[in-house]
Amino acid sequence: MTEVNQKTAYDDNNIFAKMLDGDIPYHKVYEDDKTLAFMDIMPQAKGHVLVIPKQKTADLANLEPEYAAAVLMTSKKVMQAQRKVFEREGIIQMQLNGAQSGQTVFHYHIHLIPSSIHELGRHAVAQADQSELANIAKQLAAAINDA
Numbered sequence: 527m528t529e530v531n532q533k534t535a536y537d538d539n540n541i542f543a544k545m546l547d548g549d550i551p552y553h554k555v556y557e558d559d560k561t562l563a564f565m566d567i568m569p570q571a572k573g574h575v576l577v578i579p580k581q582k583t584a585d586l587a588n589l590e591p592e593y594a595a596a597v598l599m600t601s602k603k604v605m606q607a608q609r610k611v612f613e614r615e616g617i618i619q620m621q622l623n624g625a626q627s628g629q630t631v632f633h634y635h636i637h638l639i640p641s642s643i644h645e646l647g648r649h650a651v652a653q654a655d656q657s658e659l660a661n662i663a664k665q666l667a668a669a670i671n672d673a
Contacts, residue, residue: 536584542633543582553656553663555604556670560596563604565659568650571641573612573662577601584632585623597636604638607669611662612640 537543544550546562553565555575566574577600579593586594605617618639622629630650639646 536582537632538582540631540633542576542578542631542635546578546580546582553659555607555663555666556600558596558600560593561600563600565654565663566637567653567656567659569639569654570637570647570649571639571645573608573640573666575604575608575638575666576635577604577638578633578635581634583634584629586621586634587623589634597634601636601638603670603673604666606673607666608638608640610669611665614640616640616642618643618646 541550545552545564552567554562555565556563560580561577562580563575563577566576577597579589579597581590581593583589583593589597601619605619608617609615618637618641620637620639621635623634641647
């Protein structure tokens with residue numbers, strides 16, 4: 527039987543760490559002192575947003591409670607904005623821990639996808655149009671600010 531590593535090592539060179547360090551551009555939806563929400567560049571549906579903590583950890587098991595709470599509060603704001611902008615109730619909330627679950631970026635993150643599980647597209651198949659992502663990010667940010 528193979529041993530399962532319960533603590534995934536954090537890689538400071540992952541794309542989300544580089545975004546937090548300001549090394550890679552992104553389409554910001556929301557930011558506070560503990561979290562960042564931005565458009566997924568390879569969305570599974572229109573309006574797919576990722577929420578990450580500013581704590582550098584790969585897995586929920588290692589996420590400090592104050593960052594976990596902040597991620598949930600930011601997710602709540604983003605979901606309310608998605609419901610308003612896309613005029614829909616259903617938002618998929620998805621979070622993967624470890625490669626065996628399908629996690630590909632090893633920085634803890636939550637996917638918020640305004641779609642039905644039955645209509646969900648495949649992830650990381652095609653990159654979205656950058657101007658469309660920028661426009662959606664502005665709409666969502668405005669909806670959060672209006673709340």
